[in-house]
Amino acid sequence: MENNDKKAWGGRFAEDTADLALKLSESISYDRRLARQDIRGSRAHARMLAARGIISAKDGETIQSGFDQLEKELAEGNVTWDVTKEDVHMNLESRLTAIIGDAGGRLHTARSRNDQVATDTRLWLRDACAQTVGAIHHLQSALHRRAQENVDVLLPGYTHLQRAQPVRLAHHLLAWVEMLERDRGRISDAVQRFNQCPLGSGALAGTTFPIDREQTSKELGFREPTQNSMDTVADRDFIAEVLSAWSICAIHLSRFSEELVLWCSQEFGFVKMSDAYATGSSMMPQKKNPDMAELIRGKSGRVVGALVSILTVMKGLPLTYNRDMQEDKEGLFDGFDTVLLSLQVMAGMVATLSFQEEPMARALKEGFADATEIADWLAERGMPFRDAHHVVGRLVARCTREQKVLAELSLEELQQEHAGFDDTVYEVLNMERAVERRDHVGGPARAQVQAQLQRWQTLLEGRANALTPTDPI
Amino acid sequence: MENNDKKAWGGRFAEDTADLALKLSESISYDRRLARQDIRGSRAHARMLAARGIISAKDGETIQSGFDQLEKELAEGNVTWDVTKEDVHMNLESRLTAIIGDAGGRLHTARSRNDQVATDTRLWLRDACAQTVGAIHHLQSALHRRAQENVDVLLPGYTHLQRAQPVRLAHHLLAWVEMLERDRGRISDAVQRFNQCPLGSGALAGTTFPIDREQTSKELGFREPTQNSMDTVADRDFIAEVLSAWSICAIHLSRFSEELVLWCSQEFGFVKMSDAYATGSSMMPQKKNPDMAELIRGKSGRVVGALVSILTVMKGLPLTYNRDMQEDKEGLFDGFDTVLLSLQVMAGMVATLSFQEEPMARALKEGFADATEIADWLAERGMPFRDAHHVVGRLVARCTREQKVLAELSLEELQQEHAGFDDTVYEVLNMERAVERRDHVGGPARAQVQAQLQRWQTLLEGRANALTPTDPI
Amino acid sequence: MENNDKKAWGGRFAEDTADLALKLSESISYDRRLARQDIRGSRAHARMLAARGIISAKDGETIQSGFDQLEKELAEGNVTWDVTKEDVHMNLESRLTAIIGDAGGRLHTARSRNDQVATDTRLWLRDACAQTVGAIHHLQSALHRRAQENVDVLLPGYTHLQRAQPVRLAHHLLAWVEMLERDRGRISDAVQRFNQCPLGSGALAGTTFPIDREQTSKELGFREPTQNSMDTVADRDFIAEVLSAWSICAIHLSRFSEELVLWCSQEFGFVKMSDAYATGSSMMPQKKNPDMAELIRGKSGRVVGALVSILTVMKGLPLTYNRDMQEDKEGLFDGFDTVLLSLQVMAGMVATLSFQEEPMARALKEGFADATEIADWLAERGMPFRDAHHVVGRLVARCTREQKVLAELSLEELQQEHAGFDDTVYEVLNMERAVERRDHVGGPARAQVQAQLQRWQTLLEGRANALTPTDPI
C-alpha cells in the first residue's frame, strides 16, 4: 500500500490538491448571479465613502464611471469569470480595478466580504420575492377569471376522494386562490422582516472608519441598517424563512397538480388540457399525458429539499461567520427558479384548461351528493337524524343495486322505506337547490360566491397596477 | 404456506383486524390535549345555534351547564377517555350527552368534525404561539440583563472559530437577542394570518342551517370567519408555517448551545455552568458536562423533523379533507413542547451562567485580535494596506515563534520589521481602544452598545406587561 | 422589568429550574421500552464478570436471581419508574440493588452507560427489524395470494394516471411484492451491519478491568464485538440506516395507498374495501371512505421526519459521546411503531379487498389500451411506425367522437382510414391476446406471471418457517 499511496499522493499532488480545494471552495460558478446586486451595493458604498470623506470625491466619481463600464460589459455578456478569483466580489473588484486603476482598490475600504455578501443576497432576494409575488398574482388572476366563467357549473366536492356534497366549480377554484393568498402573505412578511441593510457590519465587528450606515441603507431601499454587526454576518434565517414560504407554496401547487392529474384521467374526465401543456406518447397513439402537472407536483420535493438543506447547514454553528454559510445560495436560487416557473406554467395551464361540464354533472348525479339533503328533509320533519341517516342509507343501497340515482326513485319506492315521504322531497333532490341552501359566508351558494368573486376582483385589480416588472434574475 | 397463512389470518382475525385498524386510526391518545379548546368552540357554537333559533334557548342553556360540569370533571382529571370513541370530539360529546341527555346530541347540528377540529387546532395553536412568544421574551430578558452586567467585559469575536476582532460581551449577547426577535416576529405573523374562524365550513361545503359565522368568530376571538369552506377544511398550512418558525428558532438555540458547549470546554473556559444545568460523571470525578446545552442543540433535529413530516403529509393531497391530515397534530404538539422547554431551560441557563473574564481576556491578548489595528495604523500613515498586511503578518509570525503578544514587542523589535514605527503604535494595541473605534450603528463601541441596551430595555419592558400568562397546554 | 424579572426568577426559581432541567433531560418516560434488553445485556455482563473473576461467583449468582425477580415484576407491571433516576439503566439498577443489596452495585463494574445504552438499543433494534421483516413477509404473502387468485383478471396498466396498456391484475400486484422485497433486503443488510456488541467500550476508552468481550458478544447473539471503543459510543449511523430503510418502505406503502384510494373512488371503482378498513360519515349516508389507506399514506411523513431528525441531530458532533445523542430513541420507536402498524393493517386490507372485475374490464375496453396493438399490426406489415401511429391516432379520435371502442369499428370504417386493413386486425384487438404477446421475463403474459408466482411461492414458503415470533416490543 505504501507504494500505492505514494503514487496516489506523489507527483502532481500539490497541484491536484489545489485544484480540488479550489473546486470545493469557489462560488463564482453560481454567485455571479448576484453581479448586478453586488454592483448596486458597491455603488452605494462608494457614494457613502466619498460623502464621508473616507475616499476622495474624485475616487468616488471614478468608481461610479468604472461601474458604468462594467455594467455595460455585463449587459453585453462580456465579463469573463475567473474561478481562481473565487467569488463574484473578487471578480468584479478585479475587473473594476483593471478598468479604473488604484481607485478600484479603495472601494473595499470599511467593508468586508461578510457584510457585502449579506447585502447582495438580501437585494437579490427582495427582487426574487417580488417576482414570486407577481407570479402568484397572475395565477390568482387566472383562477379568478376561470371561476367567474364557471359560477353556474356544479360538481361534487370530495372528501377522502369520495364524492361528498355538491359545490360550484367557482367555489372550488376560489379555494386555491385563498391558499395562494396566504403564500403571498408569508413572502411579503419575510421581505418586510429581512429588509435591513447589512453594510457596515464588516467582518463581524463593524469598522473603525467613520461610515454612515443610514445613507447606504436608504439609497439601497432598505428599511434601516441592521442593529448588531455580529448577528448580521452570522445569520441566514431570512433564507430559511423564504424557502419555507416557497415550500408551502410548492406544496399547494403539488396538491392542485394532483387534482389536475385526477381530473385529466379518463375516469374523472373533468378537464381537458390544452395541447401546449400535455404530451402524447411516441409508442401509444391514444395517450395525452398531463406532464406539466406531474412535473410541478414532483418539483415540490426539491423546494422542500432546499429548505432542509439550509436548516441542516445552519444547525450548530457558533457565532459569527463560518464558511459553511456559503452553502446558502444554490438551494435558494434553485428554490426560486423552481417556484417561479411552476407558478408561471400553472397560470398558463389554468388559463387554457377546458372544463368538461358533462362528466361533472354525471359524477354529481351518480354520486348521491344529495343523500344529505334527504336526511335533512326527514330531520326537519322531526325524525331523529340518526334514524334519517339509516333510512337514506337503505335508499342509497337500493339505488346502487338497481343502478339508479335517488331522484329516479318513485314516490312509492321511497315510501317503501319510509311512509312519511311526499312529493316535496323531490325539491331537495335538485342539486342546484342543495347548493343554494348553503348560503352563508364562505359557502357555495351563488350569492356568496359572487361576493367572493367581487372581493377578489377588487383586490387583484388594485394590485395589478402596483406590480413592478423586474428583470429576470 | 396455505396452512400457515390460514392460521395467520384465521381464528381471531376479524377481531385482530378491528383492533389494529382502531389503533391506526384513533386519535384520542393525543388529541385529548385539545379538550379545553373543543369545549370552548362548542360553547360558542351552541350559543350561536340558540341565538339563531336553530336549537331552543333551553337546549342552549342545558348545553352550557353540561359543559360547566364537564370542565369541572376535566379539571379534576375525572374524564375517562375511550379509544373506541376515536377522538376528542366524540369522547366529549358522548360524555356531555351522558350528563345532559338529548340536548347533547343537538350540539352537532350545522357542524362537522372537519370544521370542528380545524377550530380546535387553531385555538390551541394561538395559545401555544403566545406561550412560545412569552418564553422568547423571558430568554431575551435574561440575555439583556446579562449584557447590561457585562458591558465592560471584552472578548475576541470569532469567525471560522478563529479569534478575529475584539468585541464587548454585551454586544455578543445582544446578537442572540436580535435573532430571537425575528423568531418572535415570525410566530406573531403566523398567528395574525391563521386567526380566522373555521366554524360553519361544515364537512366541506358549509351547512344548510341559517348560521351566523360572525358571532362564533367574534366570541372565540378570531379576526374573521374563513372565506372559503373548501379551503378551510383542506388546508393545514398554518401548521407548516408555525413549525417552520419554531424550527428556525430551534436552529438558533442549537447555535447558541454550540457556543455554550465550546465556552464550557477546558480549552475555552469562558463560562462556568450553574450546577443546576450541568451533570457530573458517575465514573469520572473531574467531569462537569453541559448536558442541557447539548440536549437543546440536539432537540433542534426533532423540530425540523416535524416540519418535514407535515410538508410530506400534505404533498399531493387533492381537495378537500383527506384522512392523512389527522397526522398534523402529534408533530405540532411535540414541536411546541420541545421549543417551549428549550427556551425555558435556556433562559434559566443564561441567568445563572458565570462568565469567566480572565480566560476571555487571555484569549483576546493571545489571539492577535489587535493585528488589524496595527495594519490600520500603518495604512493611515500612507502605507498601502497590502504592504501593511505583510508587515503585520511577519510580526505575528515572530510573536508566535517567541510566544509573545504584539504589545510585548519592543519598539526596536517593531522597527526591525518596519522603520516607520514609533511610540504611538502602542496606543492602538489597547483592546479597549480598538473596540471604541468601531463606533457606528450596530458596532461594539460602548456608546452603541448602551444605545442598543436602552432600545431593548424599552421594548422588553413595554411587552412584559402585555404578556398574558396562559395555563399549560 | 427588573422587578418583573426578579419575580420571574426569584422565589421558587431553584426548584423550577431543577424541574425544567429534569424534564428536558430525563429519558425514563420513553427508554423504559428498553427494559428487557437492558436486563438481557446486564445478565450477560454479570456472567462475564464472574467468569473472569472480576466479581465473585456468589455475586454473579445473586445478580441473576435478582433479575429473575425483576423480570417477574416487569411482566406483572409492578415496576415503578422514577423520573428522578433519569433513565432505564439507573431505574433498573436501583431496583436490583433494593432487591439484592450490595451485589447490585458491583454490576456496573467495567461498564459505562455509554456502552450500555448502545447495547440495549442494538438489541432492541434487532428485534424491531425482525418484526418489520415479519410484517413485510405477511404483506407479501397476502399480495401473492391475491395475485394467485387473479391471474385471469385484466386491467389497464397506467402511466401518468392515463390508461396505457393491458396487464394482468396478478402482474400488477406482484410489482408491490418486488418493492417490498427490496425493503426487506435493506433492513436485513442493516441488521447484519450493526449486529456487533458494544459492551466493553466503556465511556469511550474501554476499561482497565480484564474483561472478555467475546463472551458477552456471543451470549447476546452478536456477530462480534465492535472494534473501536471511541467509534462505538460516538456513532448512531445504524439508527439512520434503519430509519432510511423504513422510510423507503413507508414511501412504498404511501404509493400503494394512493392506488387504493384511487381504486376505491366511484370514478375508478376497481376495488371495494372491507367494512373493517373503511368508515362511513356521520353526516353523509352515502359515504364509504378508505381511511386506513389515507392514514398509511399520511404516516409516511412521520417516518421521513424521524429520519431527518436523527441526521440533523448527528450533524457536526465531534467524538465521542455527546448528550445530543439521547435524541436518537423517540424517533426510532415512533418510526418502528408506524411502519409495523402500517404493514399489518395493509396486509389485512389486501387480504379482504374485493376486486371489481367489471369496472376494470370496462376501463380496459374504453381506454384504447389496444391502440398500440393496431399500430404494431400495421408496422409488422411494413408501414413505418410513425405513419402507423398517425393512422391509429385518427381512429382513436373517431372513436372518441362516436363514443365507440376500436373493436367496434367495422372493417369499412377501418379501411376509410387505411385501405390495407383486413379481418386479421380484429385478432390483435383482443386484450387477452395483447397481454399474451408480452411473453418474456418480467412481462405480463400468463406463463411469465405463473413463473413469478411460483418463484414467490417457493421463497415465501421457505421463509414462513424461519419467522421467529417475537414479543411485542
Place this chain on the structure above:
Amino acid sequence: MENNDKKAWGGRFAEDTADLALKLSESISYDRRLARQDIRGSRAHARMLAARGIISAKDGETIQSGFDQLEKELAEGNVTWDVTKEDVHMNLESRLTAIIGDAGGRLHTARSRNDQVATDTRLWLRDACAQTVGAIHHLQSALHRRAQENVDVLLPGYTHLQRAQPVRLAHHLLAWVEMLERDRGRISDAVQRFNQCPLGSGALAGTTFPIDREQTSKELGFREPTQNSMDTVADRDFIAEVLSAWSICAIHLSRFSEELVLWCSQEFGFVKMSDAYATGSSMMPQKKNPDMAELIRGKSGRVVGALVSILTVMKGLPLTYNRDMQEDKEGLFDGFDTVLLSLQVMAGMVATLSFQEEPMARALKEGFADATEIADWLAERGMPFRDAHHVVGRLVARCTREQKVLAELSLEELQQEHAGFDDTVYEVLNMERAVERRDHVGGPARAQVQAQLQRWQTLLEGRANALTPTDPI
C-alpha cells in the same frame, strides 16, 4: 384587470407558453451527463435485436459504427445538445439517425424511454458508487497512515466536549476509519441490490417483440434482468437508498470536519492545516481559517436535502411511471459530486495535517484524565467506588484551586484527603500506563491498536489492487 390580463396572456402568449413549458419539462440540460451510459445501453440493445432477428444484421452493424462516430464526437465535445429534443435519449437518437440514416430509427424497436432511462441511471449510478467507494478507500488509507505514524501520541478523548480519558491518537483516527467502513458497506449493498437490468420492461408492460433480456443484462454487467416490468419503470428506491448512504457518509464527514475546526482553533491547537487547505483573511493578518473543513461540514446539508427531495417526490405516486420521476436526477448528480469532492479534499487534508503533540500533551495533563485512575486505585484497595469518587473529587477541586495537576500533589497532600495513599499511586498517574491498562479488543492499549492497524493494513492493501479507476462521470 381585464385589459391588464388580456395583455398578459395575449399577443405572444402561445409562444411564451411553449417556451415556459419546454423549460419546465426539458431534461437535456442535465441528463446529457448520462450520454455515455445511454450509448452503452443502446449498443447492447441493438446487438440483442440483431441476434434475435428483430432488426437485420446489417442494421445492427450500421448502428454500432454510428455509435463509434457518435462517441468520437462526444469525446471531442462536438455534440450539440438541442433543448427542443427534450432529453439525452432523443438528442442521441436524432444525431445517430443523422449519421447513419433509417437504421437509427429502428434502434428504438422494443424499447421505451421508460426502461431506457432506468437502465442509463443504474449504469451511471454503478460507476458513481464505485467512485465514492474508491474515494472512501483513499480517505481510509490516509487516516490509516496517519494513525500508523502516531501510535505513540496520546491525547484526551472527549465526551460532551470535556476531557475524559487518555487515548492514543491512532485509536482516535481509527474510529473514523470504522465509520467510513460502514459507509462503504452501505453503498456496496445498494449496488448489489439495484444491479438488475431494466431493459425490456418497455413503457410498463414489456414488449410484444421476441427479445432476449438475459443477453442485454449480461452484456451490461447486470446481475440479472428485473423481474416485473411495472415495478421496473415505477420505482426509484435505488436512488433513495444511495442518497441515504451518501447522506450518512456526509454526516460522518461533517462530524470529522467539526473536530478539525475545533482542533485548528487557538484554544485547542491540536493540528495545523496545510496552507493548501486553509485561507487567510484579506483584512486580518493573523487569521488562518479551516475553510475546507467548514465547507465539507456545511455540504452535508445539501446531501440530506437531496435525500428528502427524492422521498418527497416519490411519496404518494401510483403505478407506474409518472413524470414527477424525472426529478430524480439532479439531486442524485449533486449528491454524488458533493460527496465525492468532500471525500477527496478530506483525504488530502488528512494527509497533510500537522499534529501538534505538545498541546495534546498539555491538554491531557491539565485535563485530570487520570482522575479515574486514582479512583480505581482506591477501589482496588477495597474502598467502595462511591467513596473513592468523593476523595478524588476533593483532590481535583484542590488542584483546580492551586493550579496543579494530580501528579504534582505530594504524598502528604494526598494523605491529607485519605490516609491510605502510598507511593504506588504515582504509578497510575502515568498517562501512558493508564492507556496501556485498557488492553482488550477495541481498546486504546498499544497492542490492541497495533492489531487494528494490522487488520486495516491487510484489508486496505487487498482492496487497493481491486480499485478500478473510472473516468470522471
